[in-house]
Amino acid sequence: MDHPESGTERASATLLRQIPAVDELLNRPSLRALESRLGRRLLVDATRRVLQSLRSRIASGGLTAVSVELLEQEIQAQTEASAGFSLRAVINASGVILHTNLGRAPLAREAVEHLAEVATRYSNLEYDLERGERGKRDVHTDRLFAQLLGAERALVVNNNAAAVFLALNALAEGFEVIVSRGELIEIGGSFRIPEVCAKSGAVLREVGTTNRTRIGDYAAAVNERTRVLMRVHPSNFRIVGFTERPERAELVDLARQKGLLVLEDLGSGCLLDLAPHGIQDEPPASASLQAGVDVVTFSGDKLLGGPQAGILIGKREPLERIRKNPLFRALRVDKLTISVLEATITLYLRGQTQAIPALRMIQLRKEDLLPRAERLAAAIAACPGFSARVQDGESVVGGGSTPGQALPTALVAVTHSRHSATTLEGRLRCNSTPIIARVERDTLLLDLRTVFEDQDDEIVQAFRQIVNGEL
Numbered sequence: 001m002d003h004p005e006s007g008t009e010r011a012s013a014t015l016l017r018q019i020p021a022v023d024e025l026l027n028r029p030s031l032r033a034l035e036s037r038l039g040r041r042l043l044v045d046a047t048r049r050v051l052q053s054l055r056s057r058i059a060s061g062g063l064t065a066v067s068v069e070l071l072e073q074e075i076q077a078q079t080e081a082s083a084g085f086s087l088r089a090v091i092n093a094s095g096v097i098l099h100t101n102l103g104r105a106p107l108a109r110e111a112v113e114h115l116a117e118v119a120t121r122y123s124n125l126e127y128d129l130e131r132g133e134r135g136k137r138d139v140h141t142d143r144l145f146a147q148l149l150g151a152e153r154a155l156v157v158n159n160n161a162a163a164v165f166l167a168l169n170a171l172a173e174g175f176e177v178i179v180s181r182g183e184l185i186e187i188g189g190s191f192r193i194p195e196v197c198a199k200s201g202a203v204l205r206e207v208g209t210t211n212r213t214r215i216g217d218y219a220a221a222v223n224e225r226t227r228v229l230m231r232v233h234p235s236n237f238r239i240v241g242f243t244e245r246p247e248r249a250e251l252v253d254l255a256r257q258k259g260l261l262v263l264e265d266l267g268s269g270c271l272l273d274l275a276p277h278g279i280q281d282e283p284p285a286s287a288s289l290q291a292g293v294d295v296v297t298f299s300g301d302k303l304l305g306g307p308q309a310g311i312l313i314g315k316r317e318p319l320e321r322i323r324k325n326p327l328f329r330a331l332r333v334d335k336l337t338i339s340v341l342e343a344t345i346t347l348y349l350r351g352q353t354q355a356i357p358a359l360r361m362i363q364l365r366k367e368d369l370l371p372r373a374e375r376l377a378a379a380i381a382a383c384p385g386f387s388a389r390v391q392d393g394e395s396v397v398g399g400g401s402t403p404g405q406a407l408p409t410a411l412v413a414v415t416h417s418r419h420s421a422t423t424l425e426g427r428l429r430c431n432s433t434p435i436i437a438r439v440e441r442d443t444l445l446l447d448l449r450t451v452f453e454d455q456d457d458e459i460v461q462a463f464r465q466i467v468n469g470e471l
């Protein structure tokens, strides 16, 4: 009698012989059609991968027959997947407006149109059209921040972390920068003021306490090695109660007396007064300039609602010094960012901030969202197995700004007779345009504040697909 193992081995050997050759597969009409659409390279890679995985399944005894049709389908699916994009649009139904994991600020259509025009052609990025000679890319953004905020000079780098790092390096390398202990913050993982300071070569001098720091604390710490008084907006947390920090004007006065500079990291870069829309505690950049702060830094993709960027604005002299620093060249942005930023700031200048999605979303009231939420809830409730109703809830600005401040919203709360909320959340993420929802107390929550109106139907469609077993 045969040893049982050798029977399995013989079966495997038979199956292995049935595996078609790569060329034979590639010659099948469906795969030839695929090749003419997506090219040979991805197709051959996918074919090899599929055959390799088939061989290991046969070797482990997990297969009883080889189907060429199934192989073809698998090769097609894998080729399509590798020919597609990894970075894709998603539907943000989380209600977090500046969701760092979902790309922060969605861009205004006007901004992307300008980008497409500038980026697909040549441009005057560094060309002075009047003189017909080399120019500077800075002119494009200088003009805008001068008009919008009265800044003497503006520089744009890759993000606000880079802006702070660059400013500290250019203005205080080898010297001291004074920061209040209440402002030694961490923003999302790796951006920590003490560490950025250390990397920049500036020596951090902490003053005051976590909750109270007075102007006298700064004054007492000034010595011949001091160059900068730094103020940091505590973006993502609040210290409430027995607190004190000097006014900007007091820091500016002290700096003038001692021949120092004031640097302020604003974080969000709020260019509008959002207090009427329920956003307190986000100081507008204009207030910093008016108080006489020398260099103000903020992000482009937080409350400003534009591209990822770090913006430095303020007085000419310190900004020229920052511009001459060799790190500027390493951290500067390209024409893509400049064009999007230019078009976004132009919307502010024209008073068309409603065209900036993040600002429009912040300004939506619960009453604006209610009719859409009712419609969506009704459409979902019409899907067999689903229950849906509208309930009060809260959206947040996100992006490390305005902690503890929520915007009242109308949520669509969804449950299913068999599936858990977590299962539903996972299915929605598999939608052809993935839908990102929240789960709370085994209820799926959809917040339409962050959903573009033309995406409502796609959400309904996804629920219908769940019913049909297609999702």
Ligand SMILES: *Cc1c(COP(=O)(O)O)cnc(C)c1O
Pocket (backbone or CB within 6 Å): 159, 160, 161, 162, 164, 187, 191, 232, 233, 234, 235, 236, 265, 266, 267, 268, 298, 299, 300, 309, 310, 399, 400
């Ligand atoms: C968000 C933030 C940063 C980092 O800005 P990025 O543009 O994300 O690099 C730095 N400082 C403060 C206070 C912030 O809020």
